Amino acid sequence: MSELFPALGNFFGLNDEKKIADSGIRNIFTPHQPIAEFDLLLGRKDEVQSLVQTLSTPGQHVLLYGERGVGKSSLANVVADALRVLLQTTVHIKRCDQSDTFESIVRTSLAEVGADLILTGASEEVGGEAGADLKVLKGTVAKRVVAEYQVSHSLSPSTVAEALTDLNGLLVVDEADAIGNREDRRKLAELIKLLSDGGSAYKLMVVGIAETGSELTAAHPSVQRCLRETKLERMSDPELSEIVEAGSEKAGIRFSEKATNLIVALSAGYPHFTHLIALKCAERAVVEDRQMIELNNLQAALQLAVRDAEGTLKRSYDDSTRSGATTMYRDIVGAAARIDTEEFSASALREQIEEVTGNPISQGSLNNYLQRLVTADGSSILQRSAKGVYRFSDPRMKSYVRMSRAA
Numbered sequence: 001m002s003e004l005f006p007a008l009g010n011f012f013g014l015n016d017e018k019k020i021a022d023s024g025i026r027n028i029f030t031p032h033q034p035i036a037e038f039d040l041l042l043g044r045k046d047e048v049q050s051l052v053q054t055l056s057t058p059g060q061h062v063l064l065y066g067e068r069g070v071g072k073s074s075l076a077n078v079v080a081d082a083l084r085v086l087l088q089t090t091v092h093i094k095r096c097d098q099s100d101t102f103e104s105i106v107r108t109s110l111a112e113v114g115a116d117l118i119l120t121g122a123s124e125e126v127g128g129e130a131g132a133d134l135k136v137l138k139g140t141v142a143k144r145v146v147a148e149y150q151v152s153h154s155l156s157p158s159t160v161a162e163a164l165t166d167l168n169g170l171l172v173v174d175e176a177d178a179i180g181n182r183e184d185r186r187k188l189a190e191l192i193k194l195l196s197d198g199g200s201a202y203k204l205m206v207v208g209i210a211e212t213g214s215e216l217t218a219a220h221p222s223v224q225r226c227l228r229e230t231k232l233e234r235m236s237d238p239e240l241s242e243i244v245e246a247g248s249e250k251a252g253i254r255f256s257e258k259a260t261n262l263i264v265a266l267s268a269g270y271p272h273f274t275h276l277i278a279l280k281c282a283e284r285a286v287v288e289d290r291q292m293i294e295l296n297n298l299q300a301a302l303q304l305a306v307r308d309a310e311g312t313l314k315r316s317y318d319d320s321t322r323s324g325a326t327t328m329y330r331d332i333v334g335a336a337a338r339i340d341t342e343e344f345s346a347s348a349l350r351e352q353i354e355e356v357t358g359n360p361i362s363q364g365s366l367n368n369y370l371q372r373l374v375t376a377d378g379s380s381i382l383q384r385s386a387k388g389v390y391r392f393s394d395p396r397m398k399s400y401v402r403m404s405r406a407a
Contacts, residue, residue, distance in 0.1 A: 016287045023286045028247045029279035031272050031308075034073035041078045042246045043239030043271065044071065047232065051079045054228045055170065055203050056087065059196040062203075063217065065210040066232035069272040069396045073174055075232060076207045080172050090169035098180040102187040105179075106160050109171050109202075113163050157187050161194035168201040176208035182218045189220035189227075196226035234269025243274045248293075253285050258295040266302075266406060268399040273305075277403070280304040302407035306400075313400040316393075320373055320381040331356050332369055333381060336392065337401035346388045 020026070035041045041048065054060045062079075064072055080091045092108045094100075179185055192204050208216045213229035235243075244260045255263070259281070267273040280301035281293045290297075306314075321330040335352035336344065346363060354360050370390075374382045378393040385391050392398050 020283050020286050023251070023282075025251050025279065025282045025286060028250050029275045029282060031276035031279060034077050035071075041071075041074055042243045043235055044075055044078075047075055047230070048078055048082065051075070051205075051228075051230065052082050052086070055079070055083055055205065058199065058201075059226050060203075061192045061196065061227050062205040063213045063227050063229045064205060064207045064232060065213055065216055065229070067234070067395055068209050069270045070232050070234055071271045072207050072209075072232050074271075076172050076174055076205060079205065080170060083170055087168075090167075091172065092169070093172040093174060096173065096175045096178045098178055100179055100184070101154075101181065102157075102184040102191075103155050105173055105184070105188065106155070106164075106171070106191070109164055109167075109169065110160065112167055112169065157190035157194055161191055161198060161200070164195065164202045165198050165200040170203045170205065172205045172207065174207045176206045176216045177210055178208075185216060186218035186220055189217035189223040192227055193220070193223045235271050235274075236269075237264050240264045240267050240269070240271065240274045243271060244278050247275075247278060248282070251282055253282055253291050253293060255281070255293045256295060259293050259298055262295060262298060262406075266399060266402045268396075268402060270396055270399050272396075273399045273403065276308065277301060277305045280308070299407060302403055306404050306407050309400055309403070310396075313394065313397060316381055317397065317400060317404065328357075328369055329373065332366070332373060333401055334405050336382065336390070337398045337405070342395070343385050343389050343391045346390070349390065 051062055051064070054062055064076060066072055077093070080093060083089055084091045090112065094105050094108065096105065173188065176185070176188070179188075188204070188206060192206075195202055195204070206216055210216050213227075213231070214220075217223055217227070241260055241264055244255050244263055248255050255278070263274060263277045263281075266277060277298075281297060283304075284297065284301055285291070285293050317333070321333055323329050332349070332353060335356045336349055338352045338355070339348055346366065350361055350363065350366060353366070370382070373380055374384050374390060375393075376384045381393060381397060382390050383393040
């Protein structure tokens with residue numbers, strides 16, 4: 001049976017998979033998980049420096065927000081790691097989902113003072129060399145926290161702030177947009193204000209998908225003074241090029257200038273897609289024992305990238321453009337993806353449709369197709385921003401469509 005394994009490995013592609021795994025390329029280009037190491041976060045050095053400086057400033061906390069896919073979690077990971085190393089501080093990272101509450105978010109931080117909300121108990125054995133007086137103080141605080149929690153299974157921001165005030169640490173609240181209850185978001189904002197007002201060295205970095213920072217703080221009126229809001233924008237073309245160039249240098253392969261430029265153009269500002277396309281290119285190069293990736297190597301890689309893209313994008317695109325009678329829906333969406341601006345007019349869309357199909361289209365005819373493709377509430381692939389003005393409901397769709405059309 002063992003003699004058959006090499007043949008079976010070739011049949012199932014396992015030998016190729018082993019070459020890819022051994023190359024380490026998937027630890028360099030990482031489209032499917034946030035980056036965790038500073039030297040792999042490419043193109044965001046200014047943002048790292050700014051956020052580390054803010055969190056090192058007394059009384060200042062961070063709110064990091066932006067669109068899906070721009071690299072918020074990766075940036076937060078690297079900033080947290082930098083603070084852990086530079087300031088020798090304790091870091092807790094809480095990734096939220098819809099079931100999370102204010103209490104579940106601060107649970108690990110409260111454990112630092114001996115308050116266990118799961119066991120609803122308190123321990124005075126905190127800090128091995130902290131000294132007897134500090135242990136007694138922390139034990140008293142922990143008992144007070146647990147006592148309040150046992151009454152109603154909830155905690156006030158003031159109780160949590162009092163418990164954390166003497167700690168030196170950082171709590172990263174990632175995916176804060178998933179927190180279902182607006183009151184829990186308000187409590188987080190209130191905790192930030194209380195920690196700042198009390199001069200605590202304990203910091204919070206709240207991270208989430210939002211168009212405005214107030215969405216993640218329930219529009220708390222008094223938190224602005226101590227909360228540095230940072231909207232993470234899409235990356236510029238030079239920054240996306242840096243991902244390809246620096247990543248390829250680490251991997252020991254090279255992308256031609258034309259190949260790099262096409263990857264950047266298809267990415268439409270999203271580092272996720274740059275990592276995805278570059279990874280698929282590099283995987284094929286590893287399997288084929290090539291050190292150079294040229295423009296003509298991209299098509300096969302793009303087909304793999306489209307296959308591996310997020311399911312919601314694929315489903316939305318397929319559902320919106322599927323038709324047995326015409327390719328026009330696909331052509332209209334493809335034309336919209338060619339427009340570089342976030343919003344575009346009907347006339348600009350008609351110009352691009354003519355470029356794609358070679359035939360002019362009247363506004364009346366276009367409107368007939370847009371009845372299926374456009375809604376005002378963002379439930380379809382295109383959204384109406386104003387009369388005669390449109391945008392992609394999910395901004396990442398532009399990059400996905402560009403990849404699909406190029407594959």
